[in-house]
Amino acid sequence: MEDQQLWPDGVQVVWLDDVTDSQRNLDLEWQLGEAVARGERPPLIRVWRAANRPGIGVTRRDVAAGQGEQAAARLRQAGWDVVVRTTGGTAVPQGPGVVHVSYLFPRTERRATTDAYYRLLTRPLLAWLAQLGLAGDTGSVPGSYCDGTYNVLVGGRKLVGTAQAWRGGLAGTRSNRPGYVLAHACMPVDVDVDWATDLINRFYADSGSEYRVQRETFTTLRQLAPERFSGMTPAECTAWVAERWVEWYRRWA
Amino acid sequence: MALYEFRLPELGEGLHEGRISKWLVKPGDTVKEDDAIAEVENDKSLVELPSPVDGTVKSLAVEEGTTAVVGDLLITFEVEGEGNVGAAQAPTASESTAPAAAPEQPAPAQAAQPAHVAAPAASQPAAAVPTSHAREVLATPGVRKFAREHNVDISLVTGTGPNGKVTREDVEKYLQGGATAPGPADTATGDATPAAAATPAAAAATLAADSEEERVPLSGIRKIIAQAMSKSFYTAPHVTVMDEANVTALVQLRQELKPLAAERGTKITYLPFVVKAMISALRKYPQLNSSLDEERQELVIKKSYHIGIATDTERGLVVPVVRNADRKSMWAIADEIADLATRARTNKLGPAEMKGSTISITNIGSAGGMFFTPIINYPEVAILGLGRITERPIMQDGQVVGAQMMALSLSFDHRVIDGALGQNFVNEVKRLLENPRLLMMEV
Secondary structure (H helix, E strand, O other), rough: OOOOHOOOOOOEEEEEOOOOOHHHHHHHHHHHHHHHOOOOOOOEEEEEEEOOOOOOOOOEEHHOOOHHHHHHHHHOOOOEEEEOOOOOOOOOEOOEEEEEEEEEEOOOOOOOHHHHHHHHHHHHHHHHHHHHHOOOEOOOOOOOOOOOOOEEEEOOOOEEEEEEEEOOOOOOOOOOOOOEEEEEEEOOOOOOOHHHHHHHHHHHHHHOOOHHHHOOHOOOOHHHHHHHHHHOOHHHHHHHHHHHHHHHHHHHH | OEEEEEOOOOOOOOOOEEEEEEOOOOOEEOOOOEEEEEEEOOOEEEEEEEOOOOOEEEEEOOOOEEEOOOEEEEEEEEEEEEEEEHHHHOOOOOHHHHHOOOOOOOOHHHOEEEEEEHHHHHHHHOOOOOOOOOOOOOOOHHHHHHHOOOOOOOOHHHOHHHHEOHHHHHHHHHHHOOOOOOOOOHHHHHHOOOOHHOOOHHHHHHHHHHHOOOOOOOOOHHHHHHHHHHHHHHHHEEEEEEEEEEEEHHHHHHHHHHHHHHHHHHOOOHHHHHHHHHHHHHHHHHHHHHHOOOOOOEEEEEEOOOOOEOOOEEOOHHHHHHHHOOOOOHHHHHHHHHHHHHHHEEEEEOOOOOOOOOOEEEEEEEOOOOOOOOOOOOOOEEEEEEEEEEEEEEEOOOOOEEEEEEEEEEEEOOOOOOHHHHHHHHHHHHHHOOOHHHHHHHH
């Protein structure tokens, strides 16, 4: 019940993305977050697909460290998409086979920890996976991309990565800069794991970082439930998941 | 002008440090309470810290890129009126362990603090100037987690990786009594051996030995339960009526249904029968399925029957809701209760699943009790408490016969329900439980 107190009333579930423009897709996060913080929109659960250009999503810290900017530029020159997100963590795969869900909740006076929001984020995902017959859990997998305690794991391999950003002060008009909590989960539905591993490692190698990910530490939904996605393209797979997530979260909220 | 010091609050359970990735203010800036002042980043989160006060930034205690430990001084403000520096100069031993967190930030639990924060605070003179333990620590999330799991303050470990990065092997070496990092952290702890990392346990033991009482902070869920119970009890004048139902026929029926239930994979308990009996009684006495709008002084009678089922879990009491129970079969209700209870105990219920009940049932019988005075799940107006079923002799038609008797306790809000109405409701529930064939009409 403790965590549930952070769940705001009147949560709206929307499917809102721009798969043609990866930066706009990401910018929508803070644009919607700020609207929520100002009270112009209800608290949101945003379901969205990554843009259809394959690549990676890195953090500002990634690009600020070492040769991060140059590494990102080199990947872009090679034709890959590199987007910079506002949450913490490390690089994650992006592209037409990746689907996201973001909670955009107003910052309140309630005492909270990031853990509480992670639990609110992962619980419905675990329940949804259970409906597909996939028993999931949360935990860390050293060597996986963007590792953390609140990865969603299936069969000991990482399926969903999570991250957070708390922006501004308290929500509402009283604050100079009304704030919001962004709790975000990212799931590769149909991604080539070898390709993703290579691209992430290439970014960090070019950055001069020792950080590397190991391909055997993560998986995709398609690998776990191949029959469900038989004959579908990566974009069709993510659309299928996004549709069901919207229904799922509407019931959940 | 007074001074107000702001220290790094705990942002996540077990997270003892954060990297100050960006200052959003500089000395001389005027800030208002809740203005974001800094970005703090840890393994997986980026959090903007809001200012706890109105004031002017006097100084920044750590540089961007520094990793600070929970409790480290981050920033000092000049404020009108009373600050907190004067108070900090003469704290009690227990007070000095608590960072001056912003009101809206979670106050770090003392037990969760790293040893090297808690230990000196308890042992240093009260006027000691807080020392910043901030130090850049390079380590992967996995290594940090490994260190945390072994109660190792990673800032004390000498990193042997590139650029001084701390590896798992470094932590293991540290655990075996190996190298430690020099620097402020050492002077702060006074002892940077692995034994010092176990200081919280030692401190707890000392506390127990030195006093004859122990103070255990309430868990978050306990606090919420405490608030909810107090609000209900002190808002709604509770009256409880107690009675017994002869459920011999119901016990027999359940026995007969068990094989059928097993075939369906359903665990059949008495709860679905009680739910159906209660709904039937609510139709007859709808005032019990209501809430009181105090402002408008109106009774809000609910046309839906959402039944809260109080469920005991390791974390405390939660009340998942069987929604629209009047439209569901007993099989469906049995399955739903089993599912809700299982997920309640594994902490997997969604928030919506614990909201909106119109009346609740609580069961003390599973723990062996009989009659009790349940607290209403406010703003509902009644709660039915079930006691254990006992087989005992009763008088029936002038004969002593054995019977299965179920204890019932109904608490209700006397502002809106009088004793006779409450008892009539219980009588109706009893009538149905005693004649389960009548319940079939409710399915």
